Amino acid sequence: MTDLLAARAQMAMSLAFHILFAIVGMAMPLLMVIAERRHRRTGDPIYRELSERWAKGTAIMFAVGAVSGTVLSFELGLLWPQFMAFAGPIIGMPFSLEGFAFFLEAIFLGIFLYGRDRVSPRVHLFSGVMVLLAGTASAAFVLCANAWMNTPAGFTGDPATGATSVEPFAAMWNPAAFSEVLHMTCAAFASVGFAVAGIHAAMLLRGVRRELHRPALKIALTVGAVFALLQPITGDVAAKHVAEHQPIKLAAMEGHWDTERGAPFRIFGWPDEQAEETRWALEIPYLLSFLAHGDPHAEVVGLKDFPRDERPPVAVVHVAFQIMVGCGLAMIAVAGLGATFAARRRELPDWYLRLLVVSAPLGVIAIEAGWTVTEVGRQPWIVQGILRTADAVTPTPHLVIPFLTFTGLYVLLGVTVIVLLRRVVFAADRDKKHGPSNMLSGTSATEAP
Amino acid sequence: MTSELMIAGVMLVALVLYTLTGGADFGGGVWQLLAWGPRKGAQRRLVDDSIKPIWEANHVWLILLIVLLFVCFPTAFAAVCIALHLPLALMLVGIVLRGSAFVFSHYDPLRGRGALRWGGVFAVSSLLTPITLGVVLGALGSGFDVDPATGLVDTDFVSEWLAPYPLAVGLFTLALFAFLAAVYLVNETDDPELRADFRARALGSAVAVAATASLAYLVAPPVIRHDLSASPWATPLHLATGLVAVAALVALWTRRDGLARASAMAQVTLIVVGWAVAQYPYLAYPGYTIAGTAAPASVLTPILVALAVGGVVLFPSLAYLFVVFKRRPGA
Numbered sequence: 193m194t195d196l197l198a199a200r201a202q203m204a205m206s207l208a209f210h211i212l213f214a215i216v217g218m219a220m221p222l223l224m225v226i227a228e229r230r231h232r233r234t235g236d237p238i239y240r241e242l243s244e245r246w247a248k249g250t251a252i253m254f255a256v257g258a259v260s261g262t263v264l265s266f267e268l269g270l271l272w273p274q275f276m277a278f279a280g281p282i283i284g285m286p287f288s289l290e291g292f293a294f295f296l297e298a299i300f301l302g303i304f305l306y307g308r309d310r311v312s313p314r315v316h317l318f319s320g321v322m323v324l325l326a327g328t329a330s331a332a333f334v335l336c337a338n339a340w341m342n343t344p345a346g347f348t349g350d351p352a353t354g355a356t357s358v359e360p361f362a363a364m365w366n367p368a369a370f371s372e373v374l375h376m377t378c379a380a381f382a383s384v385g386f387a388v389a390g391i392h393a394a395m396l397l398r399g400v401r402r403e404l405h406r407p408a409l410k411i412a413l414t415v416g417a418v419f420a421l422l423q424p425i426t427g428d429v430a431a432k433h434v435a436e437h438q439p440i441k442l443a444a445m446e447g448h449w450d451t452e453r454g455a456p457f458r459i460f461g462w463p464d465e466q467a468e469e470t471r472w473a474l475e476i477p478y479l480l481s482f483l484a485h486g487d488p489h490a491e492v493v494g495l496k497d498f499p500r501d502e503r504p505p506v507a508v509v510h511v512a513f514q515i516m517v518g519c520g521l522a523m524i525a526v527a528g529l530g531a532t533f534a535a536r537r538r539e540l541p542d543w544y545l546r547l548l549v550v551s552a553p554l555g556v557i558a559i560e561a562g563w564t565v566t567e568v569g570r571q572p573w574i575v576q577g578i579l580r581t582a583d584a585v586t587p588t589p590h591l592v593i594p595f596l597t598f599t600g601l602y603v604l605l606g607v608t609v610i611v612l613l614r615r616v617v618f619a620a621d622r623d624k625k626h627g628p629s630n631m632l633s634g635t636s637a638t639e640a641p
Numbered sequence: 642m643t644s645e646l647m648i649a650g651v652m653l654v655a656l657v658l659y660t661l662t663g664g665a666d667f668g669g670g671v672w673q674l675l676a677w678g679p680r681k682g683a684q685r686r687l688v689d690d691s692i693k694p695i696w697e698a699n700h701v702w703l704i705l706l707i708v709l710l711f712v713c714f715p716t717a718f719a720a721v722c723i724a725l726h727l728p729l730a731l732m733l734v735g736i737v738l739r740g741s742a743f744v745f746s747h748y749d750p751l752r753g754r755g756a757l758r759w760g761g762v763f764a765v766s767s768l769l770t771p772i773t774l775g776v777v778l779g780a781l782g783s784g785f786d787v788d789p790a791t792g793l794v795d796t797d798f799v800s801e802w803l804a805p806y807p808l809a810v811g812l813f814t815l816a817l818f819a820f821l822a823a824v825y826l827v828n829e830t831d832d833p834e835l836r837a838d839f840r841a842r843a844l845g846s847a848v849a850v851a852a853t854a855s856l857a858y859l860v861a862p863p864v865i866r867h868d869l870s871a872s873p874w875a876t877p878l879h880l881a882t883g884l885v886a887v888a889a890l891v892a893l894w895t896r897r898d899g900l901a902r903a904s905a906m907a908q909v910t911l912i913v914v915g916w917a918v919a920q921y922p923y924l925a926y927p928g929y930t931i932a933g934t935a936a937p938a939s940v941l942t943p944i945l946v947a948l949a950v951g952g953v954v955l956f957p958s959l960a961y962l963f964v965v966f967k968r969r970p971g972a
């Protein structure tokens with residue numbers, strides 16, 4: 193493994209890991225605030241219990257999100273020092289603002305999780321709302337930084353001289369920022385909604401504590417479904433931006449080789465980079481031109497217009513794009529079904545609960561795939577058109593060792609989080625079934641010696 | 642004062658606050674590792690309860706520090722990241738293990754039965770991070786030359802930090818964090834026996850602080866002892882540090898615990914400030930100065946404004962967090 197490859201693998205692994213926890217930190221506060229508000233409105237203790245149960249899982253996920261994020265902020269320099277020496281000042285504004293957002297998030301999360309008995313109910317709910325706002329804001333800021341890598345703006349100078357003059361806000365509000373923030377924020381709420389709904393559906397299928405899991409499922413599924421239905425719209429906005437600013441990425445997403453008018457949209461298929469063609473694809477005529485430029489006869493640039501050393505790995509990008517869109521369509525179908533049941537005020541049948549269990553990972557898969565599209569589709573550039581990834585990597589040797597170390601560490605953490613969440617989520621109900629429980633009596637068992 | 646100096650000042654404040662808060666959290670881990678005697682369980686629980694609600698917030702100071710470094714002094718950040726890759730990576734391993742192990746052991750409803758024995762990991766990683774953090778800070782004092790051919794730092798990736806002085810600073814940092822944590826923990830409980838336990842630990846670790854400080858002084862290379870300590874402020878700072886250190890000891894001995902806490906905090910603050918004064922005007926000696934690596938003014942000025950505006954929101958919230966959780970029951 194070359195050092196460059198090891199660095200890319202470590203970056204991709206760390207980001208793919210962090211995002212799992214980051215989306216929980218963004219979306220779970222919304223679910224908790226909804227439950228908390230219901231509790232205050234109705235006085236029903238079940239909503240309070242729900243909010244507390246969710247809070248426990250969130251605290252675990254949040255901690256891992258915070259430490260893996262810390263690793264990332266160092267990794268940017270440990271792996272890509274030349275990139276940071278150049279880009280650091282330019283995208284410094286979103287990163288600095290993000291720092292404050294993290295602070296607010298961490299402060300109010302502490303109050304929300306541990307301060308229920310120390311502050312008034314009003315302040316408690318307010319801290320939940322602050323966690324939600326600060327979490328979403330911090331994600332938006334980091335997305336602006338990432339969008340700048342796709343559509344760099346707001347500076348003069350180049351990587352050799354360093355940035356000479358910078359307009360921090362022009363860099364932050366670069367062309368891709370809006371569509372990325374919009375699409376990714378919706379993605380976080382959609383995927384967490386689906387994942388949580390799947391867990392509660394599984395509990396309902398086991399027949400434990402329906403009075404708790406039914407309202408839980410309802411809240412989670414509503415949030416998941418609303419954002420899943422928005423997702424193709426925000427995705428279309430993103431695609432139009434990519435078509436305009438990164439035509440080569442769009443061509444790779446579609447496995448589109450020849451520049452043509454009235455370009456077809458390809459479903460499935462395998463792009464062959466040697467032969468420069470995409471085999472076995474289902475082609476829908478004119479659709480790509482329409483989706484990319486809003487006109488069925490518009491011209492769509494193909495990969496052959498670019499030299500080979502400026503093309504991203506086409507097959508990876510194309511397949512990842514198919515996976516994301518496929519998951520998105522499946523989520524819409526599941527959400528739509530749920531909406532019909534709700535409209536007819538019908539009890540959710542068991543087969544639908546089973547479907548929800550199966551659908552639980554769809555959003556998360558779509559997120560990982562979508563990031564693969566964005567990041568791999570930008571290759572060979574770390575900053576589109578300005579700095580190549582290969583020129584940004586650190587001269588430090590033996591990078592495969594940190595790559596393997598952090599991979600091992602994250603595997604260990606991932607396994608532990610799963611075991612622990614199972615204990616926290618399921619042990620409670622098991623106790624309830626087989627005798628008195630201390631998990632559910634107001635304060636948690638972990639508080640006791 | 643120039644903008645880059647103001648930002649360096651903010652970074653110093655962040656480092657001081659990280660030491661006073663996050664550093665003490667790591668120190669708490671040391672006392673969990675070393676818990677002994679009849680009140681072993683109670684000691685561990687006290688550490689756990691004192692850290693739980695605030696560690697996330699404490700930890701953001703480090704993030705703020707690193708973000709300001711790469712935004713405002715980008716080439717210094719790149720140089721440090723290249724030359725100190727290994728100790729920084731180890732520090733991160735410690736941060737990851739400690740943060741997650743702490744939460745895992747706290748939330749595990751079965752309390753670590755079976756495969757999940759995280760309490761020990763939390764404690765051991767509490768050693769790794771302070772030592773490597775100290776190594777990094779110690780290493781900044783020498784060996785960062787710019788390679789004229791590449792424009793990057795001229796380094797063999799090892800010799801900057803694998804030297805007696807940085808390693809001694811690492812041990813000193815560990816002792817200092819443990820001392821700070823012990824003094825805080827005395828003030829965290831009303832139980833007289835626990836207070837006595839941690840008072841004894843505070844006194845013991847004060848001895849370790851003095852010993853490791855002397856060690857660091859003995860092994861310091863001449864540049865550190867002379868060039869980097871030539872500031873006219875050095876002597877008054879050393880004197881002041883010595884005074885508050887003695888004050889902390891006397892206060893502990895005479896059981897004026899609140900005073901002990903204030904003196905320990907002043908002592909640690911003065912040590913960090915003293916380090917920064919010695920280091921001035923270098924971020925990494927001798928190739929990377931504050932002025933020489935600063936980003937253009939068009940970056941620094943808006944960041945200063947953002948820091949000021951952010952501070953207005955941040956400090957009241959932070960104060961509120963500490964009021965909610967650090968107000969002693971009944972006090």
Ligand code: HDD
Binds near residue numbers: 375521
């Ligand atoms: C729940 C997750 C999810 C779902 C269902 C979808 N996406 Fe997506 N997509 C993401 C999650 C995501 C993401 C992980 O959040 C990305 C990566 C970067 C970003 O900003 O969003 C992304 C990126 C991304 C990009 C690349 C943007 C860039 O490179 O800057 C495009 C063009 C689309 N998406 C389009 C779509 C379309 C047309 C969908 C139709 C259903 C769709 N996405 C569903």
Ligand code: HEM
Binds near residue numbers: 211217268328335
């Ligand atoms: C799309 C990508 C990302 C999103 C949506 C995102 C979002 C978040 C969110 C919501 C949190 C709060 C903690 C949590 O919820 O678990 C978080 C934590 C963190 N993230 Fe990320 N992040 C992303 C990528 C990054 C990157 C690239 C970096 C580093 C440069 C980073 C640095 C951090 C840090 C330092 C924390 C810890 C903050 C704390 O201690 O509270 N994140 N991230």
Ligand code: HEM
Binds near residue numbers: 200201208268581
């Ligand atoms: C959290 C969601 C993200 C995921 C899953 C993700 C995924 C990836 C992947 C797969 C790569 C490797 C691409 C390749 O080398 O072929 C990569 C590279 C990279 N990403 Fe992301 N990314 C995410 C968000 C971000 C954000 C928010 C930033 C910056 C603010 C960022 C900065 C980078 C950098 C600097 C590289 C290395 C250079 C490069 O390969 O271009 N990423 N990421």
